[in-house]
Amino acid sequence: MSVIPGAWRRTAAGAGLLASDGGVAPTIFAEMSGLAARTGAINLGQGFPDEDGPAEVLEAARAAIANGANQYPPGRGVPDLLAAISEHQERFYGLHVDPATEVIVTAGATEALTATLLALIDGPGDEVVVFEPYYDSYAAAAALAGAKLVTVPLRAPDFQPDRDQLAAAVSDRTRIILVNDPHNPTGAVFGPDVLADIVRLAHRHDAVIVTDEVYEHLSFRSPHTPIATLPGAAERTLTISSAGKTFSTTGWKIGWVHGPAALITAVLTVKQYLTYVNGSPFQPAVAVGLRLPDSSFAEAAATLERKHAILGDGLRAAGFTVHAPQGGYFTVADATALGGTDAAAFCRALPERAGVAAIPLSAFVSEGRRGDYTGLVRFAACKRVEVLEEAARRLSALDA
Structure with a gap:
């Protein structure tokens, strides 16, 4: 007999919070971060910086x-x-x-x-x-x-x-x-x-x-x-x-x-x-x-934009079609030309294949619309420049 109340179970299942066995369903972020840790891949999946703020x-x-x-x-x-x-x-x-x-x-x-x-x-x-x-x-x-x-x-x-x-x-x-x-x-x-x-x-x-x-x-x-x-x-x-x-x-x-x-x-x-x-x-x-001066906020945006440019150039060189962002931490790229018509499968293989972890865009859509986003992958640009440059180098092997 389940100890989880029925109403909570139904709500959690509807939100995708429960696995098929009734346990807590791991998020795609946890899954990809785990893959990155096990393979030594650069984690461009989760959106957290790897350097301190002001x-x-x-x-x-x-x-x-x-x-x-x-x-x-x-x-x-x-x-x-x-x-x-x-x-x-x-x-x-x-x-x-x-x-x-x-x-x-x-x-x-x-x-x-x-x-x-x-x-x-x-x-x-x-x-x-x-x-x-x-x-x-x-x-x-x-x-x-x-x-x-x-x-x-x-x-x-x-x-x-x-x-x-x-x-x-x-x-x-x-x-x-x-x-x-x-x-x-x-x-x-x-x-x-x-x-x-x-x-x-x-x-x-x-x-x-x-x-x-x-x-x-x-x-x-x-x-x-x-x-x-x-x-x-x-x-x-x-x-x-x-x-x-x-x-x-x-x-x-x-x-x-x-x-x-x-x-x-x-x-x-x-x-x-x-x-x-x-x-x-x-x-x-x-x-x-x-209360920091305006220049601090402007520099934060300019620095991140430069990082997106490094990441975007590396993705294009590897064979991705890049959709350049207008803001935020993430760059979306189409992996179809690299055999990534199924973005989830592509991302699960990417850490072993290229030493980089990313997130399929299909993880952010409802089940009925996932077909509209096949091939699209999200990469985090909020990392140190040298990390992004190394990720670009590793991804270049995909187009070899």
């Missing part, structure tokens, strides 16, 4: 620990970080955020997203519209909240949504339109017409817009535009971001969500029963990071 930010964390910031912080977050988030949104985007009522600090963007969906989904009739491919936690969070996931496909080469398909996906059953921009895994940045459509559809169907903007400072071709800055959007938008990607501190798990006070209160009601609070000494350090 020295000022790291030193601020050390100082906070030394000065006793090691116990529970306030439930909404350390006041100085709340103030820094508010200052940051005003400084970069002209958004006015009340640090006392309109922002909370979370255990990374993933907790912010999960708490938001759990707080705002009313029941099984509610729908969450997402752009597909999508980060894997979106489906899990929607399933845990009891919502139906409705997807809008993004297709190569530009990975922009069809606006008619977007309009058809949003209905009066839509509770949340979830937008990841810059987008993981495709590296797309949505155009102004798409953003305007999202706001218009949210008003028409009384939906809440939830944005995942963790790559906000890693947009290459143009400055990031938060949806909350568009006319009529702020009143129904919850904006999520985090320190992990911007400051190369993914292990700290310091994120935040801001928006209208009533919506933030609902999210806080759930969040307090998830992690309660987190990362006490890291919160003042992130406040330091958010």
Whole structure:
């Protein structure tokens, strides 16, 4: 007899959290990282940097620990970080955020997203519209909240949504339109017409817009535009971001969500029963990071863009067709010319074949749409230059 409650079992199975034997299903990230470790392959699968972020930010964390910031912080977050988030949104985007009522600090963007969906989904009739491919936690969070996931496909080469398909996906059953921009895994940045459509559809169907903007400072071709800055959007938008990607501190798990006070209160009601609070000494350090000069943010984006160029050149030389990203950590490449019509099988063989690990894009799409993404592979560019150069050298053997 199973000790897992039936309702949880059904929800977990629907979200792909359970294996066929009832155990916990390993993610594709764990599988590929395990392959990389066993074979000595360079891991370009998981999106974490292999070098530290700004020295000022790291030193601020050390100082906070030394000065006793090691116990529970306030439930909404350390006041100085709340103030820094508010200052940051005003400084970069002209958004006015009340640090006392309109922002909370979370255990990374993933907790912010999960708490938001759990707080705002009313029941099984509610729908969450997402752009597909999508980060894997979106489906899990929607399933845990009891919502139906409705997807809008993004297709190569530009990975922009069809606006008619977007309009058809949003209905009066839509509770949340979830937008990841810059987008993981495709590296797309949505155009102004798409953003305007999202706001218009949210008003028409009384939906809440939830944005995942963790790559906000890693947009290459143009400055990031938060949806909350568009006319009529702020009143129904919850904006999520985090320190992990911007400051190369993914292990700290310091994120935040801001928006209208009533919506933030609902999210806080759930969040307090998830992690309660987190990362006490890291919160003042992130406040330091958010107050770094503009040049620090610009250099972070420029450095990552250069790394994408190194990776992209290596992939092209190896025989891939590369879809250059507009932002974020990842480059998507088509392996069809290298025999990679089945991207999952290609990625499982790649560590032994070339000494590099990557992730099939099909891991980020629903089962019924995987055929639309055959051959597409995601590579992480957020590694040291010498690592990317060595990966390119190893991949060159594929075209030999």
